[in-house]
Amino acid sequence: MVLNKELFLRPKNQLEGSNDQSSKQQEQLFTCSGCGKEFPLIEIKKNDYICPFCEFYWKMPARVRLLNIAEDDTFRELDAEMEAQDLLAFPGYKEKLSVARKKSKERESVITGIAEVDGISCALFAMESEFMMGSMGSITGEKITRLFEYATQHHLPVVGFCLSGGARMQEGILSLMQMAKVSGAVQRHSQAGLLYIAVLQNPTTGGVTASFAMEGDIILAEKGALIGFAGPRVIEQTMRQKLPENFQRAEFVRQKGFIDIVVDRRHLKEILNKLLHMHQKGGADGSI
Amino acid sequence: MGAYEHLMQARANGRPTALSFIKQIFDDFIELSGDRAYGDDRAVVGGIAWLRDIPVTVIGLEKGGDTEEKIARNFGSAHPEGYRKALRLMKQAEKFHRPVFCIVDTAGAYCGIGAEERGQGMAIADNLMAMMALKTPIISLFIGEGGSGGALALAVANQVWMLENAVYSVISPEGAASIIWKDISKTREAAESLKITADDLLALGVIERIISEKEDFSQVYAEIESILYETFSALCRKDTSQLVQERYARFRKIGG
Numbered sequence: 001m002v003l004n005k006e007l008f009l010r011p012k013n014q015l016e017g018s019n020d021q022s023s024k025q026q027e028q029l030f031t032c033s034g035c036g037k038e039f040p041l042i043e044i045k046k047n048d049y050i051c052p053f054c055e056f057y058w059k060m061p062a063r064v065r066l067l068n069i070a071e072d073d074t075f076r077e078l079d080a081e082m083e084a085q086d087l088l089a090f091p092g093y094k095e096k097l098s099v100a101r102k103k104s105k106e107r108e109s110v111i112t113g114i115a116e117v118d119g120i121s122c123a124l125f126a127m128e129s130e131f132m133m134g135s136m137g138s139i140t141g142e143k144i145t146r147l148f149e150y151a152t153q154h155h156l157p158v159v160g161f162c163l164s165g166g167a168r169m170q171e172g173i174l175s176l177m178q179m180a181k182v183s184g185a186v187q188r189h190s191q192a193g194l195l196y197i198a199v200l201q202n203p204t205t206g207g208v209t210a211s212f213a214m215e216g217d218i219i220l221a222e223k224g225a226l227i228g229f230a231g232p233r234v235i236e237q238t239m240r241q242k243l244p245e246n247f248q249r250a251e252f253v254r255q256k257g258f259i260d261i262v263v264d265r266r267h268l269k270e271i272l273n274k275l276l277h278m279h280q281k282g283g284a285d286g287s288i
Numbered sequence: 289m290g291a292y293e294h295l296m297q298a299r300a301n302g303r304p305t306a307l308s309f310i311k312q313i314f315d316d317f318i319e320l321s322g323d324r325a326y327g328d329d330r331a332v333v334g335g336i337a338w339l340r341d342i343p344v345t346v347i348g349l350e351k352g353g354d355t356e357e358k359i360a361r362n363f364g365s366a367h368p369e370g371y372r373k374a375l376r377l378m379k380q381a382e383k384f385h386r387p388v389f390c391i392v393d394t395a396g397a398y399c400g401i402g403a404e405e406r407g408q409g410m411a412i413a414d415n416l417m418a419m420m421a422l423k424t425p426i427i428s429l430f431i432g433e434g435g436s437g438g439a440l441a442l443a444v445a446n447q448v449w450m451l452e453n454a455v456y457s458v459i460s461p462e463g464a465a466s467i468i469w470k471d472i473s474k475t476r477e478a479a480e481s482l483k484i485t486a487d488d489l490l491a492l493g494v495i496e497r498i499i500s501e502k503e504d505f506s507q508v509y510a511e512i513e514s515i516l517y518e519t520f521s522a523l524c525r526k527d528t529s530q531l532v533q534e535r536y537a538r539f540r541k542i543g544g
Contacts, residue, residue: 087543090481092468138543145540167436167458169468172482173494176436176458177542180444183416184536191421207458209409210397210437211416229409229437230399238399248404258407 032056048265057202057224057265062111062126065161069124069269070115078114079146083107084137086170093170096132104130108139109164112147114156118273120280123151126161127201127208133165136207140168141178144212148185148196157195157276162213166206179211186215195279197272200227200250200259218275219259220268221250227259291479291488295461297453298432304505305364306348306391307333309431312509313516314339314346322373326406329370331362331394334377336386340517342524345381347374347442348391351432364433365398368411371441375415382424387520390428390442395460397438412441419444420539425523425531427516429499430454430486446523446535449497450486451508456494457484493542 030041034056044051048068049058060068066075084100084107086093101107109131114123125147127134144160151158167175189196198216202225209229213219221227228248236243246252250262263271281287289297297303310317314337321328334347351364366374374390381388397408419426428445434456450456459467461479466472483489486498497515502508523531 082544088481088483091477142544145544169459169464169482171543172458173456173484173489173492174543176440177494177539179437179440180416180420181539181542183413183444184420184539187417187420188536190417207437210412210441212413214407214410214413215417227409228404229397229412230404234399235401235404239401243401247401256405256407258410 032058050265057222059129059163059202060265061130062106062128062161065126066111066113066115066124069117069159069272071117071119074116075124076113076115078112078150079143080111081107082139082143084109084139087138087174088170088172090170090172096170100131104128106131108143109134109137109168110140110143112143114150117159117276120276121154121156122276123147123154123156123158124160125158127163129163132168134163134208135165135168136175136178137168137171138174138178141175141181144182145178145185148182148189151194152185152189152192155192155194157197157279158189159197159199159272159276160212160216161199161201162204162208163201164204164206164208164213166208176207179207182212183215186212190215190217195276197275199263199268199272200225202226203228205229205231214258218261220261220263220271221253221259222265222268223250223262225250227253290476291455291482291485292461292476294453294485295433295455295479298455303432305353306350306393306431308505309391309429309509309512310337310346310348312506313513314344317346320377323369323376325372326369329362329367329373330360331364331366331398332370332373334373339389339513339520342517342520343384343386344520345377345386345388346391347377347388349394349439349442351393362398364394365396366394366438366441367398367400367403368406368408371397371411371415374442375411375418378415378419378422378426382422385424387425387427387524388422389516389520390426390445392428392430392434392439392442392456393432394435394438395433396435397441412437415441416444420536421532422535423528423532425520425526426535427519427523429512430456430495435460444535444539446531446538447496447519448494449499450489450495451499452486452501454486455484456486456489457482 028041031038032051035054037053049060112125200221317337319335333350352358352361426445428443430450461475464478465474489495
């Protein structure tokens with residue numbers, strides 16, 4: 001299993017290859033900002049990116065996410081070559097993109113593909129926090145739209161790991177339009193009677209919350225994840241008051257009725273497997 | 289005129305708001321209220337009216353005229369119940385085969401505790417999905433400010449039109465300046481860079497039509513009335529599945 005993980009993480013293109021420091025990373029020390037304890041980075045990796053001392057949920061790289069849910073060696077990436085473009089010639093955006101690519105070793109803020117999940121073929125996407133905080137650029141929207149179209153065509157369920165600061169300002173209105181575009185593709189997938197499970201990670205906000213993060217048939221959220229439309233600082237400024245401590249946290253949003261289950265990351269795969277299997281047939285459709 | 293000047297015009301006090309357009313373009317507007325779940329959001333006005341011989345469902349984001357009305361209408365920033373009222377009326381329009389006309393004028397969906405508790409993101413997402421599949425023609429007109437998801441929630445349309453001085457943006461230029469450059473004095477630069485003017489958006493393929501503004505707004509209303517009648521007449525003759533397909537294709541081509 002560990003060997004497979006390493007294979008999976010092995011760079012597939014030059015962009016990723018330029019930053020391969022996995023052995024160095026293993027010796028690297030890591031300070032949990034949840035509790036301040038210092039320990040080797042490898043410890044947190046082994047624990048699903050949860051702090052072994054204070055249970056703080058660290059952001060999980062999108063590729064690791066996909067690896068964890070896919071059966072060994074079954075993940076096939078789609079549209080891997082597509083990368084963010086500076087379509088509006090927005091000041092400073094090219095530089096931001098190049099920093100984001102270096103930092104994340106990805107070409108855009110989302111990875112899409114297909115894989116076997118507990119014996120079921122699924123379309124998967126995962127958003128990458130290290131790429132401009134998972135903000136939605138045109139290519140982000142395009143890749144997710146293509147994934148839903150592919151899933152509709154091939155009758156596959158979609159599991160999407162959402163994480164985003166929202167629309168990407170540097171792509172202006174083109175970023176906003178992705179909300180409508182992806183929603184259209186989700187709608188068609190849904191119309192075809194297919195399952196979409198959204199898994200919301202910390203944080204899921206803005207235009208992603210106001211579109212595909214909230215469009216799942218079933219919406220799961222990781223413990224403690226911040227989920228909202230407006231960010232807490234903006235709300236504090238508008239309301240001129242302090243927000244309650246648990247405001248916009250997954251548990252709070254579930255209580256308010258907008259997500260189905262708050263999950264422990266270590267049990268996520270088990271829940272996903274069960275849900276996927278329960279959607280393999282209807283029963284009331286004459287299949288029993 | 290630069291993007292910043294358009295922005296100032298779009299926000300100018302005394303600029304006609306959605307209700308003026310509704311009253312001047314349509315006859316016998318009957319306002320309908322409520323989302324049938326929580327309440328009635330006065331930042332959204334909606335109802336049925338005649339456009340000559342076509343009954344139309346009209347929905348607008350209304351900023352209000354005087355200060356008192358502005359407050360009552362929350363300056364045109366809707367809560368989730370406002371978007372849900374809009375969706376209810378759109379579904380109603382679909383049931384009775386009425387075309388839908390949306391008027392957009394908002395700084396954005398409201399950012400507040402109640403709005404979050406009642407699912408602002410979910411409300412907008414629901415509208416995007418439902419509008420994509422709505423089996424009746426939809427036209428959206430931007431008359432002033434078009435702020436982000438709160439504007440888009442009424443703009444998943446077959447055609448989107450803008451008044452000459454209206455703006456449509458992913459974020460307010462002030463917001464972009466403070467987030468990207470941590471410097472609100474760069475608002476003018478942000479306004480230019482974000483491409484928010486009707487000309488920019490037409491060039492980007494985000495809108496279909498720009499309506500020029502006259503000092504005497506009655507000429508503007510008359511022009512909208514005429515092209516709206518013409519366009520709805522044409523769209524109403526189309527098969528509904530074709531309308532839905534064309535609406536999807538309209539957004540599908542943007543970015544990528």
